[in-house]
Amino acid sequence: MTVNDGSLVALVALGAFHGLNPGMGWLFAVARGLQERSRAPVLQSLPAIAAGHAASVFVVAAVVTLTGSVLTSRIVAIGGGVLLVGFGLWRLLSSRHFRWVGMRLTLWQLAGWSFLMSSAHGAGLMLLPVLTHGAVTVPGHSHGMASGAGSAVMAAVFVTGVHTLAMFVVAGTIAVLVYEVVGLAILRRAWFNLDRVWAAALIGAGAATLLITA
């Protein structure tokens, strides 16, 4: 596979964007710390949240890269792009929100929460333009199916890793800053409606995928 600079920047930027969103987990980490009045739960929660996010992204990345042979890549890109625009529109227009009851979670459950939260918001889908164009080229002629599949999985792992690392660093930094220094009063002023920006990003990513393909 090849990764150009532009798509690497996009991967990191999207990771940072996901990390920034309080709904994607840093706020949960802070809440767990405040509930126990200890920093340790904040720090322990972050890897679990990142793991759930990574799993959600990896599922999409693996599906796209595995199906993304020369023959099918156009179809995947176009189908995925349309799906993404539709999903983004739904996110933009729907007033439904993620439903979850329960605050006392084990770290495994927290990772599961993060997986569902990320999946419900289409975190992995947002990477579609990068997955279909920038990051992944699996030559169809040189090797057999096995090595093709292998390099596709490697590509998915790479994309997931870079994206999640950026997400983890941003979410972790914010969580620790808010817990230690800033305090939660900031939420009232600075919790912008990222869901709308998020929906716009989904639509943009879908449109970009379609445009590049066409």
Next chain:
Amino acid sequence: MALWRPDPTFYPSPREAVNAAPETLAYIAAFDRSAERPDAIAVVDVDPASTSYGSVVGWTDLPHTGDELHHFGWNACSSALCPNAPHPHVERRYLIVPGLRSSRVYVIDVKDDPVKPSIVKVIEPDELAKRAGYSRPHTVHCGPDALYVSALGGANGADGPGGIALLDHTSFEVLGRWEADRGPQHLAYDFWWHITQDVMVTSEWGTPSMIEDGVNAELLLGRKYGHALHFWDLRKRRHVQTVDLGDEHQMVLELRPAHDPTKTYGFAGVVVSVEDLSASVWVWYREDDEFKARKVITIPAEPAGPGDLPPVIAPFGAVPPLVTDIDLSVDDRYLYVSCWGTGELKRYDVSDPFNPVEAGSVRIGGITRRTPHPAAPDLPLAGGPQMVEVSRDGRRVYVTNSLYGAWDDQFYPDGVGAWAAKLDSGADFTFDERFFPHGDDFRGLRPHQTRLQGGDASSDSYCYP
């Protein structure tokens, strides 16, 4: 429509909520006992700088009669900031208003014209019965995933089990019954939770047939009304534990958990002990993974001549205090206790919840005392302090005087009247003499619960300390 920033009435923690700006409007549920005219939401001006301060400035009449409005709540509150299911960009703009007798639930929009709210949806009893299996809806709290509404009766007025129905946050459709496993729980009334600890608490009054024709002396002396607290796993919707306060303690009503989400205690009011007619307040707490409850306040009955008493209590020769509502300030410092029978509103310092210290008391109304309001010293008042609501900053306390139609008539047979009052709660605890809507101000309706614009001490749950 979604907002760009969180609704300004949402606060992450009770520590911040106490800094909220003072409310300027109050909404009071008011009902017509005769069921001939519609019940209504009365809008009261509570802005001291306003020329109409202390008067009813708006009405929203309901389209039906006989609803018997009682308690109500908001469509959204500070729980929208909780990290597990955040949705902070919704607006606190709809009052969810159940009719305790009719089982209808009204959704009333207060945003477009706050002094003349408009009805935007009516959930019919049928929908509540079919989807959730309940009737006689009562308490409303805004949860992380849905609106929670307690109900006293089974479908179509059946005699239980009562429980909790879930309503969709945005469409207000009835989603279904909350309980996955109700265990031994049968009676219902109030509920609230320790939201960050996944603990639900419910209390017990009685089924529709036990309450709708008035208090039944036979059932009361037979100790058949509710006398237990139920603790549940909020996440799994399962009954975990019953804490029986003892069957002499009849009618466990209002539940006021600590607002601080790191604390695991709360207060429950008991209306009457059949042993000595006293009323009591209990604190629940968790110890060794078990919930326990301890009586921390006992308020004795006041002796009276049988000739001064209404028939329902004449044989006892005493006025029971009848603690029918309690309310805890957002900073968890003061607990206000209504003694609807004796006509007294008590304030306790509950900084140490296990050792409340009385920190003020006012008298108004009462079965035998009929204490007037200082603004009208020649007007004897019937009814007593009943529903109490406390402003978020804890400085203002509002009370109204009606308990429940059929019960008003038993304890105040010559007419319960209609009044609301406001107390200033600081170093002293005294009536605001400028605030006394009463009599015809309520158009012959009886005032029940008050909700304050932007939220109050019993409307919001907080996920952060």
